[in-house]
Amino acid sequence: MAQIPAETNPSVMTAADGTPLKTALARAQARARRRAFLLVLPLLAFVLVSFVIPIGQMLHRSVHNPVFAANMPQTVAWFGANPVGTEPDEAAFAALAADLAAAAGARTIGAVGTRVNYERQGTRSLFTSRCATSPRPTPPTSTWPRRTGSATSTAASRASLPTGRST
Numbered sequence: 001m002a003q004i005p006a007e008t009n010p011s012v013m014t015a016a017d018g019t020p021l022k023t024a025l026a027r028a029q030a031r032a033r034r035r036a037f038l039l040v041l042p043l044l045a046f047v048l049v050s051f052v053i054p055i056g057q058m059l060h061r062s063v064h065n066p067v068f069a070a071n072m073p074q075t076v077a078w079f080g081a082n083p084v085g086t087e088p089d090e091a092a093f094a095a096l097a098a099d100l101a102a103a104a105g106a107r108t109i110g111a112v113g114t115r116v117n118y119e120r121q122g123t124r125s126l127f128t129s130r131c132a133t134s135p136r137p138t139p140p141t142s143t144w145p146r147r148t149g150s151a152t153s154t155a156a157s158r159a160s161l162p163t164g165r166s167t
Helices: 021-063 069-073 073-081 090-106 110-115 123-135 153-158
Strands: none
Touching: 069 090, 069 110, 069 153, 090 110, 090 123, 110 123, 110 153
16 A cells, blocks of 8 residues: 555644644654753752762761771771681780770770770770770780789779779
């Protein structure tokens, strides 16, 4: 069946420029949608910059907190080298003492205490008070000295430990 030109086919309506009305309408609607999108684009960018990006950053910060890892590198390295549930050994305590001394010297012990306080309450004040009042901790030697003495010296040493209670 031969194609009849649009001018001679009475069932096809044409626009003023001679294109079929269906095609001209589709072009006009596409142009109107594009124009509406371009008008809304600044508002969309504002909402994205003002609300979506800050909310995404807060969500990221809620699960990613590098404060402890940045200030306690030797302790983090020990935890990375040992499987979960391993009892701390001399190397762990040496790494902790060295990191605490470095953090106290760099005055970042409060940030470390805050991060640990999320897991165990009361530790921030313990970290800051102990590092402020005690001499700088030094890493232990390869063998810990065994405490020998009477029951009174043991009771006296226990009395100096923090109890966690406010007076």
